[in-house]
Amino acid sequence: NAGVMQNPRHLVRRRGQEARLRCSPMKGHSHVYWYRQLPEEGLKFMVYLQKENIIDESGMPKERFSAEFPKEGPSILRIQQVVRGDSAAYFCASSPGGASSGANVLTFGAGSRLTVL
């Protein structure tokens, strides 16, 4: 069981380019969460998805950011027209059940570190 796999681990983009971050959840997990972390800061919730559904995207900026979790394949966090302020570590986590299931333990990936030049 490979755990939560995120790629790329490191991504460098110039201002205005697009960044795509991928997350393959643990086998058997159908719920995915994306968090953003700035240096020396905590995890900021961005979006919570189930297969083919966005459950809660209240933490995601309205513009330039989007997320999906298709029926087949990994979850994708997409950032269009990146700016320097998007530089951060982006963590994905998965769980077998939903947030309301009563025992929602998250398994995190190692993170994708985005640097915008």
Add this chain to the structure above:
Amino acid sequence: SQKIEQNSEALNIQEGKTATLTCNYTNYSPAYLQWYRQDPGRGPVFLLLIRENEKEKRKERLKVTFDTTLKQSLFHITASQPADSATYLCALGTANDMRFGAGTRLTVKP
């Protein structure tokens, strides 16, 4: 507004002592509360979960308490070791998602 506050950014203690970390929250009614450990450059790792109807939970040298009246959780590491040095995050489970505090960086000195 909803807030999750962890007592301090950094806590330094001597090896062998008990580390106590605090997590306070406002405007939340969590069904459960969790503690995670994060090492530099890595993703958080789950440690303990405590439900709203539980007062205390233990796992080896770790103990968590959950007071829904005070809206507070305490996380204790007894007989601390330098290997316990890390950032510890509390997280609240709500109907739709999991929200994290900013974390407390614990350093255990030999």
